Amino acid sequence: MTVPSQLLAISPGWLADALPFAFAAGVVYVLLQAAWFRATVLEMGSTLELAAATAMRVHHLPRRSRWLMEQLFAAGVRNLHVVLLVGLFMGMIVSLQTGIELSRFGQQDQIGTIVAASMTREMGPFITAVVLAATTGSALAAELGTMSVSDELSALEVMSVDRTSFLVVPRVAALMIIAPVLTVLCDTIGIVGGGFVATSQLGVPLAQYTETALDALQEKGALIPLPMDVYSGLFKSIIFGGLIAVISCASGLVARGGALGVGRATSRAVRDSIIAVIVANYFLTWFLYR
Amino acid sequence: MTSGPGTSAASGTPDVILRFEDVHKAFGAQRVLRGLSFDVERGKVLGLMGGSGTGKSVALRHVIGLLRPDAGRVEVEGHNVSALSAHEMSALRKRMGYVFQEGALINWLTVEENLALPLVENTDLGRGEIADRVAEKLAMVHIPDAGKKLPSEISGGMKKRVGLARALIVEPDILLYDEPNAGLDPEISRSINELIREIAEIHESTALVVEHRVDCIRTVCDEVVFLHEGAAIVHQPTEEFLRPSHPRLIEFLGPDALD
Numbered sequence: 001m002t003v004p005s006q007l008l009a010i011s012p013g014w015l016a017d018a019l020p021f022a023f024a025a026g027v028v029y030v031l032l033q034a035a036w037f038r039a040t041v042l043e044m045g046s047t048l049e050l051a052a053a054t055a056m057r058v059h060h061l062p063r064r065s066r067w068l069m070e071q072l073f074a075a076g077v078r079n080l081h082v083v084l085l086v087g088l089f090m091g092m093i094v095s096l097q098t099g100i101e102l103s104r105f106g107q108q109d110q111i112g113t114i115v116a117a118s119m120t121r122e123m124g125p126f127i128t129a130v131v132l133a134a135t136t137g138s139a140l141a142a143e144l145g146t147m148s149v150s151d152e153l154s155a156l157e158v159m160s161v162d163r164t165s166f167l168v169v170p171r172v173a174a175l176m177i178i179a180p181v182l183t184v185l186c187d188t189i190g191i192v193g194g195g196f197v198a199t200s201q202l203g204v205p206l207a208q209y210t211e212t213a214l215d216a217l218q219e220k221g222a223l224i225p226l227p228m229d230v231y232s233g234l235f236k237s238i239i240f241g242g243l244i245a246v247i248s249c250a251s252g253l254v255a256r257g258g259a260l261g262v263g264r265a266t267s268r269a270v271r272d273s274i275i276a277v278i279v280a281n282y283f284l285t286w287f288l289y290r
Numbered sequence: 291m292t293s294g295p296g297t298s299a300a301s302g303t304p305d306v307i308l309r310f311e312d313v314h315k316a317f318g319a320q321r322v323l324r325g326l327s328f329d330v331e332r333g334k335v336l337g338l339m340g341g342s343g344t345g346k347s348v349a350l351r352h353v354i355g356l357l358r359p360d361a362g363r364v365e366v367e368g369h370n371v372s373a374l375s376a377h378e379m380s381a382l383r384k385r386m387g388y389v390f391q392e393g394a395l396i397n398w399l400t401v402e403e404n405l406a407l408p409l410v411e412n413t414d415l416g417r418g419e420i421a422d423r424v425a426e427k428l429a430m431v432h433i434p435d436a437g438k439k440l441p442s443e444i445s446g447g448m449k450k451r452v453g454l455a456r457a458l459i460v461e462p463d464i465l466l467y468d469e470p471n472a473g474l475d476p477e478i479s480r481s482i483n484e485l486i487r488e489i490a491e492i493h494e495s496t497a498l499v500v501e502h503r504v505d506c507i508r509t510v511c512d513e514v515v516f517l518h519e520g521a522a523i524v525h526q527p528t529e530e531f532l533r534p535s536h537p538r539l540i541e542f543l544g545p546d547a548l549d
Contacts, residue, residue: 151394158354158388159408159456160380166411 043272047250050164054172054246057165064170071174075136076181083131083182084189090123091115091190095197099204108202112212115194120217120229124187126281128179129240133273137248140171141269144252145262153253163253172245179241180234187233232288239280244273305331306368307464307496308353313362315348315520322348323359324520330513335490335497337507337528340517341542346500347391349517350466353498354388355379366464384412387457391468393449395441395456401428402437405456412460427455431485447478451485458489465489465497471506483509504543508532516542 061068095115102108144167147153156163191213198204217227248269255265308330315323322345330336338346351357352364355371364371366382374382395404405424409415415423428434431451436444444452450470457465470486471479483506490497490510501507507514507528514531516524516539524536534540 147396150392151390152396154351154356155388155390155394155396157356158383158386159411159460160383161407161411 043250046254047247050168050250050253051242051246053164054168057162057169058173060165060169061173064165064173067166067170068174071171072178074139075132075174076178079131079135079182080185082135083128083186086127086131087119087124087186087189088193090127091119091193092197094118094123094190095194096201099198099202103202108198108204109208110212111194111198111202111204112209112214113216115198116191116213116216117229119187119190119194120227120233122233122281122285124183124190125179125233125237125240126277127190128183128186128237129244129277130274132175132179132182132241133244133248133270133277136175137244137273138266138270140245140248141252141255141266142262144249145255145265148253148255149258149261168246168249168253171249172242175241175245176238177241179237179244183233183237184230187230232284235288236281236284239284240277243276243280247273247276307332307366308336308498309363309365310349310352310522311363311365313349313352313359313364315345315352315357315360322520325362326517326521327362328515328522328525330496330498332496333494334512335486335499335510337511337514338498338500338517339502339507339514339542341502344517345520346502346517347468350388350468350498350500353464353466354383354386384408384460385462386464386466387460387462389450389453389457389465389467389470391472393441393446393453395449395452397441399440400437401433401439401441401444401452404441404452405437405459408456408460423459427458430458430489431455432481447474447482450474450478450482454482454485454489458493461493463495465493465495467497467499467501469500469502471501471503476505479503479506480509486510504532 095111098114099108099111102110102114144153147167153163156166195206195209195213198209199206217229219228251265251269251272252262255261257264306329310326310328313323313326314321322343326345326349328336338349340346348357352359352371353366355374358372366386369378369382371379371382395401396407399407402421402424405427406420409420409423424437425434428437431454433448433451433455436448436452441449441452454470467486470482474482486497486499487510489495499506499510501510511528513525513527515522516531516536518538524531524534524539531539532543534543
């Protein structure tokens with residue numbers, strides 16, 4: 001790899017000296033970027049492979065009912081207070097922010113509509129997904145990562161136990177079941193929180209807030225006789241739950257290198273889950289509301 | 291290589307259960323196995339001895355298909371392990387038991403559930419039969435009352451015993467032990483060694499034991515292979531091995547060699 005002689009000829013002395021080093025640094029940078037890109041593609045490939053393997057073993061779920069119940073408890077009951085607290089404050093924030101702006105135009109009586117629509121369409125599913133990624137997703141990656149570095153996964157392989165069926169299927173199913181349940185609760189508490197702010201801070205009567213909020217949820221979907229905003233949010237949350245579980249399990253299963261490796265797998269699981277949820281959220285919104 | 295009876299077996303004879311044939315394995319730039327070759331005859335307990343990083347555990351993982359060689363062959367009962375399909379590998383593994391260094395028990399299952407797992411997943415045995423077999427194996431490793439405990443509630447020595455019982459639950463023809471005495475005090479270590487010997491005699495199984503403690507080798511093994519820089523440099527019956535003539539082995543064994 002040589003630097004063109006014409007380029008060196010027209011450069012000042014110090015630049016000519018520095019140019020080969022700069023060129024080498026550039027090449028190393030490009031190679032590093034390529035390695036990062038290759039690693040990312042491989043990681044995505046193994047996650048998709050795990051998702052497909054999980055889907056093909058969904059009929060094993062009745063055999064895994066005990067683990068499913070344990071995962072439902074871990075993901076649902078243990079996260080309930082976090083989802084409720086965050087949902088409550090998000091509803092209050094949405095109500096306060098929009099209420100202050102709307103009150104400038106004397107339109108604060110529409111707060112109920114805005115809070116209900118934004119909680120059920122976007123905020124509820126998204127907040128629940130972020131809470132699940134940060135709590136359950138990280139726990140899944142740490143648990144499977146620890147199993148990986150302590151040879152427990154190798155032990156399963158040696159015993160001819162299908163680890164996807166044994167470990168991944170109940171975890172993915174649990175998150176796909178619990179995410180919409182938590183989303184409904186998050187939506188509800190958010191709307192309640194918004195109502196509290198609307199009545200106490202913005203002078204909107206509770207009856208009016210309730211009426212506008214319920215009105216916003218009247219539009220029925222074409223496919224399912226439920227309010228469109230509610231079922232679209234629930235549909236999103238099922239997808240988010242599956243994404244978080246598969247990404248976190250995939251991250252944990254490939255953990256190597258002791259405690260450090262488990263830590264890396266955990267942070268990668270949370271990071272990738274949140275990115276996947278945001279990207280999927282855009283496409284699902286486009287699909288559901290275009 | 292200093293040879294003993296293990297290497298005298300002619301190629302392809304049915305008595306050879308495990309065979310390493312010029313096996314090479316590297317992890318990145320680190321070459322761990324460099325032409326490892328040895329045989330294990332049916333019913334024998336062979337010890338793999340050597341310093342840290344000489345590839346003992348790596349060799350063991352090749353036998354059960356957790357690793358594949360970069361070059362060379364690992365044969366189990368005449369089958370090249372690397373060439374087996376997933377289904378064939380699974381069938382072979384069901385006839386082998388592997389005792390991991392730290393036990394590798396599934397932490398959220400009780401001892402009983404850990405033992406029952408391969409039977410629940412891979413056989414049609416009823417609950418009663420599985421429970422009977424679990425109780426039998428726990429009794430065999432002298433911890434009949436540990437069944438309801440979680441791995442986090444038992445000592446390191448008990449974990450080894452549970453690991454051993456789990457390996458035995460499928461009644462394997464071949465047993466692989468990865469440093470069964472690592473981290474144990476001398477008393478527990480002695481009892482584990484006696485247990486391994488007892489199991490070998492009762493089951494007439496073939497075993498490969500990775501170990502670097504002389505007392506274990508003396509109690510447990512019929513033959514010993516000594517590894518140096520990823521290759522076997524000594525393969526002898528245990529008594530002969532413990533009267534070393536190879537300079538590297540004398541250096542490794544130190545004062546123990548004189549006992």
